[in-house]
Amino acid sequence: MGIKELSHAAERKAFSTAIDGFLKHIKKKDYADRSETYCKLVDTAATFWGKGANKEKMEAAKKALSNPDNRWVKFLNRVIDETDPHYAKTLLLNLGYEAFFRGTKMIRANREKYGCNIPWLILFDPTMACNMHCVGCWSGTYGHKANLSYEDMDKIVTQGKELGVYLYMMTGGEPTVRMKDIFKLAEKHNDCFFGLYSNSTLITDELAEKVRQLGNITFMLSLEGTPDTNDIRRGEGHYAAVMKAMDILREHGIVFGTSVCYTRQNIEAVTSDDFFHLLEEKGARFGFYFHFMPVGNNAVPELMPTVEQRKYIIDRIRYVRSDKCDFGFFPMDFQNDGEYVGGCIAGGRNYFHINSNGDAEPCVFIHFSDSNIHDKSILEMLQSPLFMEYRKGQPFNRNQLRPCPMLENPTLLRKMVHDTGAHQTNMESPESVEHLCEKCDDYAKEWAPVAEEVWSKQKHEPKAYVNYSKEHVEHPELAAFQTEDDVTDAARKDPSLAAYRSDSDVTGQQHFTEPVYRNEEPLKKEA
Numbered sequence: 169m170g171i172k173e174l175s176h177a178a179e180r181k182a183f184s185t186a187i188d189g190f191l192k193h194i195k196k197k198d199y200a201d202r203s204e205t206y207c208k209l210v211d212t213a214a215t216f217w218g219k220g221a222n223k224e225k226m227e228a229a230k231k232a233l234s235n236p237d238n239r240w241v242k243f244l245n246r247v248i249d250e251t252d253p254h255y256a257k258t259l260l261l262n263l264g265y266e267a268f269f270r271g272t273k274m275i276r277a278n279r280e281k282y283g284c285n286i287p288w289l290i291l292f293d294p295t296m297a298c299n300m301h302c303v304g305c306w307s308g309t310y311g312h313k314a315n316l317s318y319e320d321m322d323k324i325v326t327q328g329k330e331l332g333v334y335l336y337m338m339t340g341g342e343p344t345v346r347m348k349d350i351f352k353l354a355e356k357h358n359d360c361f362f363g364l365y366s367n368s369t370l371i372t373d374e375l376a377e378k379v380r381q382l383g384n385i386t387f388m389l390s391l392e393g394t395p396d397t398n399d400i401r402r403g404e405g406h407y408a409a410v411m412k413a414m415d416i417l418r419e420h421g422i423v424f425g426t427s428v429c430y431t432r433q434n435i436e437a438v439t440s441d442d443f444f445h446l447l448e449e450k451g452a453r454f455g456f457y458f459h460f461m462p463v464g465n466n467a468v469p470e471l472m473p474t475v476e477q478r479k480y481i482i483d484r485i486r487y488v489r490s491d492k493c494d495f496g497f498f499p500m501d502f503q504n505d506g507e508y509v510g511g512c513i514a515g516g517r518n519y520f521h522i523n524s525n526g527d528a529e530p531c532v533f534i535h536f537s538d539s540n541i542h543d544k545s546i547l548e549m550l551q552s553p554l555f556m557e558y559r560k561g562q563p564f565n566r567n568q569l570r571p572c573p574m575l576e577n578p579t580l581l582r583k584m585v586h587d588t589g590a591h592q593t594n595m596e597s598p599e600s601v602e603h604l605c606e607k608c609d610d611y612a613k614e615w616a617p618v619a620e621e622v623w624s625k626q627k628h629e630p631k632a633y634v635n636y637s638k639e640h641v642e643h644p645e646l647a648a649f650q651t652e653d654d655v656t657d658a659a660r661k662d663p664s665l666a667a668y669r670s671d672s673d674v675t676g677q678q679h680f681t682e683p684v685y686r687n688e689e690p691l692k693k694e695a
């Protein structure tokens with residue numbers, strides 16, 4: 169063991185002891201006392217972060233945590249009370265210490281060292297095999313035969329960890345089809361945390377017990393509203409299978425969440441009070457909401473939400489997370505929460521996707537690639553022309569309600585794919601970038617002025633740390649998706665937008681020359 173490994177092992181041991189003490193202390197269910205313990209934990213985290221700690225945010229967190237009646241403190245207490253103690257400890261160690269603290273420090277250093285994006289999370293597909301055939305499922309477009317071998321998956325995690333990546337997610341296909349290999353992987357890399365997007369149908373008591381013992385796997389179960397709205401797309405009996413899987417996971421004390429694809433048809437059902445109550449009662453504690461993407465030759469673009477529906481879901485999800493609401497459930501909206509993560513997170517900026525053929529794709533929805541795990545390392549993939557174009561282009565839009573180079577700024581994906589010669593990765597039914605982006609052109613034009621209006625009314629705080637490239641390119645192509653005065657009037661009136669623009673924005677063009685989005689002093693000091 170080298171010095172680095174030794175100090176890592178010692179640090180992990182110290183955290184493990186601290187977590188044991190923390191869990192023992194909070195077992196008592198004395199909630200006032202717990203709040204004090206949470207605050208001490210924030211102090212410990214601040215010490216670990218050293219200069220990187222954001223004092224203001226830490227103080228705000230302590231203020232909230234010291235109030236046992238705070239909505240999110242009650243939520244935290246509830247999650248702790250219902251989680252298996254061994255599972256809770258492993259989650260805190262792997263997701264908290266390894267991924268959040270140690271991994272983040274490594275990632276930030278490696279971004280500087282290698283001059284490319286280094287992600288916080290890698291998503292991969294163990295298999296394309298799936299026992300279901302959902303209408304409009306993008307993953308079906310790959311075909312159902314491809315698999316990553318155990319060695320491929322081990323290579324992804326081993327090389328990812330060297331760069332600081334300790335969080336891995338799996339989709340497919342249905343990942344639980346490969347559960348034997350996934351257990352082997354989770355056992356070997358017992359310092360990482362794994363999240364599986366699953367259709368629920370193969371989750372049994374036996375599987376859940378093994379997950380509880382390992383402690384480093386969670387599930388995001390696909391569900392789309394009521395039995396009717398769910399089963400119409402996913403097949404009869406699927407809703408009942410999800411309910412059963414939720415009961416099993418809850419009984420084993422496993423923290424789990426949901427994955428919802430919202431469409432024009434199901435948006436009300438997946439955001440209703442009844443739906444949130446159901447998720448709370450069944451024990452799901454977090455959920456990812458995904459905007460339906462018209463990916464693949466067989467996609468049904470008519471399922472894309474209307475502009476009004478998109479406006480609605482922005483407000484609805486934020487309301488559910490606000491203090492005005494008290495569902496025991498935390499939803500995240502992949503398409504509309506861009507401002508909390510600086511816009512598009514793909515291309516390795518915070519994540520990327522490796523499909524079951526081994527192709528490295530910038531995002532699970534972008535089926536284009538110029539590198540493969542079978543002949544490149546993870547670092548080489550991150551330095552590939554396509555990923556470097558992503559890096560140069562991010563953020564793709566000043567307005568982070570329009571973050572995507574495909575959905576809201578389709579000209580940009582066309583350009584990146586053409587400039588890099590990336591090939592499409594749908595093996596069964598090849599789809600050109602033109603065909604894909606054409607399906608988004610009208611949507612993007614329609615959404616642009618509405619997104620500008622919504623964005624201009626919101627408050628936006630500059631981030632303490634940003635990971636955009638210093639070689640950021642401007643996007644004059646976006647002019648085609650703007651109305652004459654979309655940026656101008658709204659931006660002029662709203663001083664909070666000043667941090668997001670240069671003076672020349674008032675011409676209506678997109679520019680990103682403002683230092684708040686650069687890895688430059690003084691922001692770098694915070695990192």
Ligand code: SF4
Pocket residue numbers: 502503511512513514530531532533534571572573574575
């Ligand atoms: S490519 Fe689009 S869908 Fe994927 S992370 Fe970026 S903004 Fe989101």
